[in-house]
Amino acid sequence: MKENLVIIPTYNEIENIEAIIRKVMSLDEDFDVLVIDDGSPDGTAQKIKELQYEYPVTLHINxxxxxxxxxxxxxxxFKWALERGYQFIYEMDADFSHNPEDLVRLFKACKVDGFDVAVGSRYIKGVNVVNWPIGRVLMSYFAGVYVRFITGMKIMDPTAGFICYRKEVLQTIPLDKIAFVGYAFQIEMKFNAVLYKFNITEVPIIFTDRTKGVSKMSTKIFREAVLGVIIMKIWSWFKSFKRVDGQ
Known part of the structure; x- marks a missing residue:
């Protein structure tokens, strides 16, 4: 049975990708990696293909x-993982802002403690962010306050992008109907998990801003989230959230 798959989206991550893959592959628990590369012109995809000679079974690229x-x-x-029977599917950035060692903690939160979703949370125990300017910290923190106010979710870090999902969660959420593609995507996925009454926990992590490469965050992406949260809440009034397992 295939158990763990870490999904890493990339665009121009040549400075980070080899190190992040080697770190994941060195962990005590076994994790496969799927890199989704969006046509990086810097050679990211080629580096991954070179590494596949070393990790022919556990490293994949689309x-x-x-x-x-x-x-x-x-x-x-997510669809690729479900088609291949993975039990636990992870989201993680390529730039070491998420510590790969924390994958093990997310895994244990779901596998051992029985949660359906484990969120690597920057704000469950204070503010655990390194190398961000204070303006960005405040924007991120108060984005969470805003999301909780509008949606009613109790998650302290609803915009987090370091997550473990049990396969049942991704089989239940209608993935083809997820509307947002930027910052709001992370909120929409968590909101759906809450509405379908899956058990969610937050695992405290330390988020360290990238030291190599260029951030993909922009004010346009942030604005999408502000309006998107209101749209999500309104949509939720007109949808049915019944799980196939009857829970």
Whole structure:
């Protein structure tokens, strides 16, 4: 049985990709990796293909024609994982802002403690962010306050992108109907998990901003989330959220 798959979307991550893959492969628990590369012109995909000679069974790559958005990359990866029977599917950035060692903690939260979703949370125990300017910290923190106010979710870090999902969650959420592709994608996935009454926990992590490469965050992406949260809440009034397992 295939158990763990880490999905890593990439665009121009040549400075980070080899190190992040080697770190994941060195962990005590076994994790396969699927990289979704959106046509990086810097050679990211070629480096992954070279590493596949070392990790022919556990390292995979899907290449796309161009920048199609973070959300569509993860949806593509989720479907790929479900088709191959993985039990636990993870979202993780390529730039070491998420510590790969924390994958083990997310895994244990779901596998051992029985949660359906484990969120690597920057804000469950204070503010655990390194190398961000204070303005960005405040924007991120108060984005969470805003999301909780509008949606009613209790998650302290609803915009987090370091997550473990049990396969049942991704089989239940209608992935083809996820509307947002940027910052709001992470909120929409968690909101759906809450509405379908899956058990969610937050695992405290330390988030360290990238030291190599260029951030993909922009004010446009952030604005999408602000409006998107209101749209999500309104949509939820007109949808049915019944799980096939009857829970």
């Amino acid at each position: 290449e796309r024609a161009g920048k199609l958005g973070l959300g569509t990359a993860y949806i593509h990866g």
